Amino acid sequence: MSGPRFEPVRTVRAYERIVEQVEQAIESGALCPGQRLPSERDLMGQFAVSRSTVREALRVLQARGLVRSRPGDPHGAEVLPFSPDALQKSMATLARVEGLSLGELVQFRMLLDGSANLLAARLRTDEQLAEMEAAIERMRATLQEGPAEGHGAFSAADVAFHDAVARASGNKLIQICVEVVRSIVVGLVADRLAAEPDREALMRRSIRHHEEVLAAVRAGDGPLAARLARQTMYDYYAGHVPAAERPALRALLE
């Protein structure tokens, strides 16, 4: 016999147990977004620890995007609705530390956006279709205002279109990843896009592409919508991706 089986004890810091308890309360729904945590001074009583420990736990929870605290707020820390901020922060760190190339990010967007369109062509509601149409309409409108002022608005409308598609995919994870990766890519190429020599032509072509994508989604032709969406993204970003990385991107275009 091997006698009683002892498990290795891992020493758990006090603040970690606080994090766990609060995290679980949030996940279980005992704490809902908008609700407030007790004040730090209350919490130190409830958890029977010092304020430093409570604060370290709150820092971790805040870093994970679960709560937010404001100085002077008499109601205590606020439980936040989920937002992909923490996810985005992790991924942005990843992009920098791990040295993700623009090519890899764009490639990832291509496959995400392509898949979103594939699903959206199947599952979209008429309302979502209208949202996409409206976004394209706004893109067209910005062209009238001249490219200078119009560029921010154009991007916003472009984002709105892709968000609508992602929502229509019916998969929240796709939706979130689309948002996260897009914000990183946009952060990387924003200045380069602003310096684009013939931005208006790019915008005009982008609108046409979006119209084609929408038509495919409307027709329920998922594979076509996916292919067009990938092509659209490729055309929009390929100029900023090092030539050596482009073949890998084009592999997604067939």
Add this chain to the structure above:
Amino acid sequence: MSGPRFEPVRTVRAYERIVEQVEQAIESGALCPGQRLPSERDLMGQFAVSRSTVREALRVLQARGLVRSRPGDPHGAEVLPFSPDALQKSMATLARVEGLSLGELVQFRMLLDGSANLLAARLRTDEQLAEMEAAIERMRATLQEGPAEGHGAFSAADVAFHDAVARASGNKLIQICVEVVRSIVVGLVADRLAAEPDREALMRRSIRHHEEVLAAVRAGDGPLAARLARQTMYDYYAGHVPAAERPALRALLE
């Protein structure tokens, strides 16, 4: 005239500035994985803040997976190599808080794995091909040992196969996301898979599917490899996905 343009000043907490500085040092390479941060007492001198503030900053950095500290370690906190742990934690939290369904997660895996195979069929090296072959061989071997002991090993080999494909895709982001999402899915269905009535048949079929996928990758037929990979994943998990969610998964199978 509108006078001088004043910008809103955002009050930045002291610990946040510390986090920023250390983060930047890591990203810029001034601090490499394995290197040590000065001790908390040193840091409070360098940053001219109290130890509480230093510690709160370290908690945040630790929550982001950038450093690790051990009690009693005379060398100070250690700078960690990037690991997707933080990313995984965010996404796992997301999965629970946001109520991601198993269907959504599996669907996401299907599109990730499919895309990885599509790219791998184009870009794989012979060495990577050999890794995939070896993984399948290990899957076969576990069948001989009987399903009871073999199941852990089978899963490990399965994971190794998918990791090899993800690596062969040449996209680190795909690779990381595959890993993150897989671990979440596995965490959700581990117990249900263990209770599978006819596990051996499932494993046998899974091996055959993997062989087909590998053949397509070897032949360089990306679209076929992608479709087979998605089918493989569907077959493996569909039984655990609520029937209502399955049609959305099947949308990825054409």
Add this chain to the structure above:
DNA sequence: GCTAGTGCACTGGTCGGACCAGTAGGCTAC
């Protein structure tokens, strides 16, 4: 009566000091 202004009680952010258990590496005794 209702509003505008004021004060207060309390919040989170920061500080400094203190103690403890644990570690690593140098020192000593063999």
Add this chain to the structure above:
DNA sequence: GTAGCCTACTGGTCCGACCAGTGCACTAGC
């Protein structure tokens, strides 16, 4: 030369204090 102890230092935790900022109740004025 090595085994074992010792010490200096670490991170984890606690305490008490101060500050600037906030929201609310209360009050003064209409």
